[in-house]
Amino acid sequence: MEKRVTFSKWTIGILFAVPQLFLIFTFFYWPAGQAVYWSLTLQQPWGGGNIWVGLDNFRSILSNASYWDSIAASMIFAGISTGLAMVIALVLAALTDRQLAGSWLYRVVLIWPYGIAAPALALAFRFILAPEAGFMAVVNRAWPGFWDPGLDGADAMASIIIAFSWKYVGYNFIFFLAAFQAIPRSLIEAAAMDGSGVIRRFWDIQFPLITPTIFFLLVINITESFQDSFGIVDIMTAGGPANATNLMVYKIYSDGFKGLDYSGAAAQSIILMLLIIALTIVQFRFIERRVHYR
């Protein structure tokens, strides 16, 4: 869509965009380019110069088993937490859309988790899921050694998945509810008159109509699970135990800033960038075909 009426002095027009162009050049394009350059050189920490090494950084990262573990951990995390957050939110939104008495309450409350900073909810869940205090301690008394995210990698992974999904259930709920409410009532009423039941109506009418939202949220959730997880991992598990929760974004941080391996971290950043872009494209290609846009 284009404007028919515009202002003729385009030289002035460009000036309006200058602040943003300046910012994105300095803090986006330059660093992004720098990341590509660093990933192809061996950068000495603290400005000791750099040597061109081509794809060596990528080779050494990709031949490192711990990097593949990190990719696997990220995939497991993204898959399970996105699945949980989407399904729970979809069910809650579909039921809230039925507008029974009291459904306003859910509409109000389910948005709250979105406002909570990932590290704050991580600390809350670290306590809630602590093995020696609170509720998991009760379980541990009944089955000693059942739950210990500090020692057991699977428990640690479960902890960060629970915290992340909790936050994104609220986020997804808002979008799902909005999508459900955008469906014309008359459509559903007409179907009901024709004698179709609630479940039939959901699958044949509502679900196809909200597929664009599902698609959109899927992309957002997966991308966010690669980025927004940082605070949760740092507070809850710090990548441990034994790297079981060393997700890709956390590994970039710990290799780059704790290990001072700038080149390795830059190469990992490039891989993560490509992964995020590829995921987005793949989802567009394969899922968009089944999506019904109105």
Place this chain on the structure above:
Amino acid sequence: MVERTPILNFFTHLILFAGFVFCVAPFAIVAIAASHNLKDVNDVPMSLLPGSDFWVNIKTAWTTADLGPKLLNSFIMAFGVAAGKVIISALTAFSIVYFRYPGRMLMFWLIFITLMLPLEVRIVPTYAVVANVLEPYQAIMDLTGLSWLIEKVSGVQVSLSLGLLNSYSGLILPLVATATGTFLYRQFFLTVPDELTEAARMDGAGALRFFVDILLPLSRNNMAALGTIMFLWAWNQYLWPLLITTDQSHAMAVTELKQLIPNVGGAPEWHIAMAGTLIVMLPPLIVVVLMQRWFVRGLIATEK
């Protein structure tokens, strides 16, 4: 509803109630744990009745993590990011929508791409840029031979340097440098009727005048929504402030939470940790509750 479905209604209520508990329980547990003393908070199972030490714990958490100045820092940063986004995005969207100039679509795409790569994945080089924000410009001058020329002519060696680590600008500017807001405004500006622009032009209003007197007042809702979302987003930033604020005087409330994690081997002071968590999660929560209507509308409009 369309028909009577008592059984389904019963299950709907049941599931929604479970969802309600699922959503509220963590908040409740944090608040209750924050009111216990050291012994009660570590009881197995912890009592779900509130204890009596709430204010004591809040005070201890407040002083232990030095939350007063940290909360102020968080406010300054979150407000700065929100204001920066609201202003700069409006200017850019105005430029893109209301002017025709060569390279306009290129610029559109340059800005659009910034949505794809979040700060987290280009964190290492962004850190380097903030350590010396003039580095890109120095490099350009070196590459184009400009610094060589200046040195020949004036004898002055050009070395531009401006460090922004441990500064509010260093915290704020990189977070402003993405295009989330630009697209919200663009969508909105495109819905503004052409007749309005025509009328303004006939009355002799220039571009700036039209922007300030007509377009901005019309976008009040969008500004409120965008401002809220960006405030929350910036308040909740963790990795970036963690990296660039090595100096305690610029640390954020959210990053200070880490100090409250009970040490292994130390006393499990979960009551203090939860009191701190409560303090830090409260301001954005209040914003969400107050701005709920704007916020939901804006969230759906930006699709972010």
